[in-house]
């Protein structure tokens with residue numbers, strides 16, 4: 001049996017970033033950019049007004065006050081038609097191009113329209129404007145040819161805005177990893193059903209699909225398969241078309257644990273089966289082929305929901321991260337925390353125990369409180385957790401105040 005660290009290493013050795021492809025901006029959030037991106041324009045592309053007001057010649061306003069003849073109104077999207085000669089001004093909106101010969105914009109709030117004359121005049125009462133006031137010069141933000149984003153960067157909303165500004169409707173990026181989720185078990189019924197005798201609801205399917213999405217990948221729902229050779233094999237074959245396949249259940253030592261055998265007949269090579277941890281001991285991991293889009297990684301997660309969840313956190317998530325070009329993420333990184341109460345751990349395997357981590361006092365070490373948890377089937381004990389305490393193998397009493405290692409479930413908020 002492999003240790004957790006060895007097993008993770010095997011997983012990561014087999015994961016590799018998907019080949020880069022053109023991805024529409026609307027689907028690029030969270031992906032890794034795969035090229036340097038240069039601008040095809042100066043930005044702004046012309047001198048533009050930063051405020052709503054009047055474009056003036058600063059020289060006309062050396063005392064801050066003047067009555068100026070109004071030439072025209074320049075809206076954003078329009079082009080000025082008149083140069084601002086001495087004694088005149090043009091009304092201008094935020095984002096509109098500055099007319100020739102104007103060199104400052106006075107804010108609307110410091111002006112008033114003087115009525116009653118044949119041509120409209122504007123009275124301005126302000127500080128004497130600085131030349132350039134309220135004008136953003138052409139190219140002030142960036143120049144054509146500037147590299148605005150470097151390859152390797154995580155695409156977040158600001159990056160998407162930047163790509164759009166420089167004319168990219170698509171980004172060359174590591175495409176979103178497609179992850180199929182298949183739940184196996186004759187006892188399973190969908191969440192909307194009332195279980196009959198001997199049946200339980202499929203909690204892993206929805207949970208794992210959500211975990212896949214949260215990890216930045218695209219979930220592909222393969223539903224529930226019965227523990228029967230033909231239909232199960234067919235569904236597994238379907239899942240192998242994705243970059244990753246997660247199968248829940250059917251990887252233990254039961255009579256109907258058919259998954260490893262069937263995967264082998266489908267050309268999947270076993271990398272390991274069973275690891276020294278609790279929950280999650282029966283974890284199965286294999287790889288198939290290396291076609292144009294890279295290898296398919298297959299995780300057989302034990303059916304008990306907390307086992308599935310913990311194996312996803314420890315192994316599937318880093319595999320998704322690496323396949324997405326993001327590195328392997330936090331991996332198994334743990335942080336030390338002080339136990340708030342005594343706890344007896346029993347077991348010959350390292351145990352990942354649901355817990356509440358509190359880091360609210362920045363001057364003190366984080367504290368951690370183990371939750372009531374009755375084992376790998378107890379999802380209820382997990383929902384209040386924001387962390388897992390990693391108790392080392394062996395029977396031992398941990399005293400209150402002792403330091404233990406904790407793995408954060410980072411997406412969960414502290415308050416839980």
Ligand code: AMP
Pocket residue numbers: 183184185187188200201202203204205248249250251252254257301302303304305
């Ligand atoms: P298995 O790994 O198939 O031996 O299943 C181990 C335990 O997990 C059994 O008690 C199953 O009923 C339960 N189980 C398997 N699959 C699921 C699932 N999708 N949702 C909830 N429980 C499951």
Ligand code: MG
Pocket residue numbers: 184185186249250303
């Ligand atoms: Mg089963």
